[in-house]
Amino acid sequence: MKSVKGKVLEALLAGQFICRTSDEESFEYLQVAANERDIETQLNLFNRTLASSSSGDVLFCAYQQIGSSERRALNQQFKDISASLLPLVEWLVLVQESLGHNAPLSEGDLVRLNELQGVIEDTPAFNEALAKIARYPLFNSTATSIDAQLKLIFKRLVELGYLLKPNDDKQIFVATGKVDYVFDVIKYIDENEHLALSQQAETSATQGDLL
Secondary structure, X not given: OOOHHHHHHHHHHOOOOEEOOOOHHHHHHHOOHHHHHHHHHHHHOOOEEEEEOOOOOEEEEEEOOOOXXXXXXXXXXXXXXXXXXXXXXXXXXXXXXXXXXXXXXXXXXXXXXXXXXXXXXXXXXXXXXXXXXXXXXXXXXXXXXXXXXXXXXXXXXXXXXXXXXOOOOOOEEEEOHHHHHHHHHHHHHHHHOOOOHHHHHHHHHHHOOOO
């Protein structure tokens, strides 16, 4: 039987994000200073280090030292993340606006698919925004119905680790800490790459491009 330490190491080295919502046992294990030091020592053997989001609510693995091979890998990861950001931001804005939330989706927040679908069906602007999001390569949907588009998007977000579906029989989803990590990436790009992605998303939403 695999130990908690073994499970944590395996998850981190596989590129998974650990938060209280996605894996409470592993998250609590890493809150113990001695366990964190032990994991850090093990990760260092692989030129890795334990990193966290700005809030500290999601933990993941990062390179300890960056050489040429690590830089190539990071460049590819950055390209992959950048390609996913726009559809993710648009989806987050759509959920926030359609459900009338004052703040963006965050770890532990519930999303009831049926409730979201009802609002989108009753609002042409949300209907159009959903269709646009569904067509992005990240989701690659050719479906024309709102029901099919939503189910494919949510299925994909579960696969990518942004959402969990605690009960297979219910269309209720829970946001993981990886959603919060998206905002850290946006902030990093804004500050270091001068892409102003968050400002662009806000401007687009105001102008009706997203909604």
